[in-house]
Amino acid sequence: MNEPVNRIEPRSGVALELAKGETLIVSDPDGGQVSDLVCYGADDVGEVISNGRTFDYEETIALTAGNRLWSNRSNPMLTIVEDTVGKHDFLLTPCSVDTFRHFYPDKPEHRGCFGNLQAALEPYGIGPDAIPTAFNLFMNVPVDGRSGGIEVKPPLSRPGDRIAMRAEMDMIVGLTACSAYASNGGSFKPIDYAVQPA
């Protein structure tokens, strides 16, 4: 990346503003690390990224370069313009204190991506109930087409892998370095991002 690179420390999250035409580049510096992404219309945060609308219009649950991510109002929000991994998840919600209690009862509680997104988005007037199913970058969740069963496996991303997404409207983005054990192959690593001008 030629643009300044920002680092999201392990198990944390940020919010940022993205103008229409700018490209958000998210990279996995160490490999094997998930980053949860949510986004909202800057003019009206009632407009939000929607997995259901995206699956409907893109006719696939496997989103990669060339696919668009759609809002609940049927507008394209982001276009994936580059993707060196090709495996992301748009089925699962951000990990949270509740998912930690459910899946890791013996581990210390953590507010997870959900709590990190909630804290990062609060200054924009976006409350916790408005956090939808996230687009989980680098998250590897194979679906068994016959049984419907899903499994959370370690990401396929290697050090330096990245995904670039062009904003199709002015927006507020929430972005994390994911906090859950299974999603990240058992260790917590940072996530880097940069914003390329239009």
Add this chain to the structure above:
Amino acid sequence: MNEPVNRIEPRSGVALELAKGETLIVSDPDGGQVSDLVCYGADDVGEVISNGRTFDYEETIALTAGNRLWSNRSNPMLTIVEDTVGKHDFLLTPCSVDTFRHFYPDKPEHRGCFGNLQAALEPYGIGPDAIPTAFNLFMNVPVDGRSGGIEVKPPLSRPGDRIAMRAEMDMIVGLTACSAYASNGGSFKPIDYAVQPA
């Protein structure tokens, strides 16, 4: 069903209140007809059914008898107690005027399940942006586990098939007889429902 049966006319929708412990029975009288279901906490409509939380906790996208449907706040909302079909969809959002323009540019526009749910839920103070990805009863959307591709096929439901769901909290339910061509095998039929006491 021994309880009074209510009919949802083709391409329309209703809202109803369901108390904790009551069971909602939705049946497909003619067969081959989809019904979109959404639900909200009666005490606070900010609590809403969530496909992502459900997939996470149930570890499958194929939901049937024994599975629970979860809210965005990690509470179980409905438990599926009977299911004579075994094939429903929780990936796609309700059809809407925008999806009609996209998928059926040559057909007359229709407000779709989205517009029907919006009208039915408005008296409860639930606005259109709060309509999430629905649990689409009898909707048949196979997923190709390798490519991720999805396809909307005719429902597998035959006349009289039904699904019964027990409420795990007091809630407001939105329910439709779906308006889209592909989901319903090209024709629009009614949906019946009844509420069984706790």
